[in-house]
Amino acid sequence: MPEILKVKPTRMELLKLKKRIKLAAKGHKLLKEKQDALIMEFFTIYDEALSLRRELNQKMEEAFESLRMAEIEVSVTKLKEIALGVRPNKEVEIKRRNIMGVPVPLIEAESFKRTPEERGYSFVSTSPRVDIVAQKFEEVLELAVRLAEVEETLQRLAREIEKTKRRVNALEYIIIPRMEATVKFIEQRLDEMERENFFRLKRVKALLEARQED
Known part of the structure; x- marks a missing residue:
């Protein structure tokens, strides 16, 4: 059975708790919808990704x-020279x-x-093979940047989902059950108090009637 909250068993507290349960249930519904989305x-x-x-x-x-292929055609040394002149x-x-x-x-x-020319070397002074290499790695760089954005987005969404x-x-298994258990406890306590008051009044009435007969 869920724990109950430490509150006074009064009708005022009962009304407050019932309102809180409605708000918590609404909040739970909205959060669940957000989680699903x-x-x-x-x-x-x-x-x-x-x-x-x-x-x-x-x-x-x-x-x-x-x-x-470019290393075979142009040589590694020549490629390094060209690479040094490439603009960032x-x-x-x-x-x-x-x-x-x-x-x-x-x-x-x-x-x-x-x-x-934008890269910083002349197409005329180099092999077309070099230009192909540059194009291929530019495509790789473009995809890598896009993938970095997508994977970081996934990580942040995963943290928010958790x-x-x-x-x-917490709302479904702890907070709302505790409030509902407390409502039940207060209602039972109020019923007991009403019964006690009823029997007390009945005894007082009986005593008064007995005195009047004397």
Whole structure:
């Protein structure tokens, strides 16, 4: 049996508890709906993460294969020289957006795909193979940034789902049962007090009637 709250067994407390139970039940319903919506959103994004992870793995294989071919055609030393002259990518900007009240990252960046001139080397002075390598790794970088955003979103949603689940369970299995048990206790105590008052009044009435007869 659930524990009861430490309150005075009065009608005022009884009314207060009944109101609190209604509010708690409403809160439980809203939290349960939020939990269900969060779980649906989580699995939608989870499917996207799996798809991105598969695509990223494929792109990385392609990128490293193209690098291997470029090393054969151009030489490792020449590739290192070209790499030293490549301009860095523009910085990404991390903002926030909300999913069901949960702040999640939103990574904004211009396309990582660039021309040879934008990268900092001349297309004429290098092999087309080098440009292919650059394109492949730019695709990898673009996917990696997107996947980082999605996976961080999943982690935050998972934490919020667990937090909401604890609150739902606390209301369902602890808080509401305790209040309901307390309501039952107060009602029983008030019934006992009414019976005691009834018998007390009956005794007083009997004594008064006995005195009047004397």
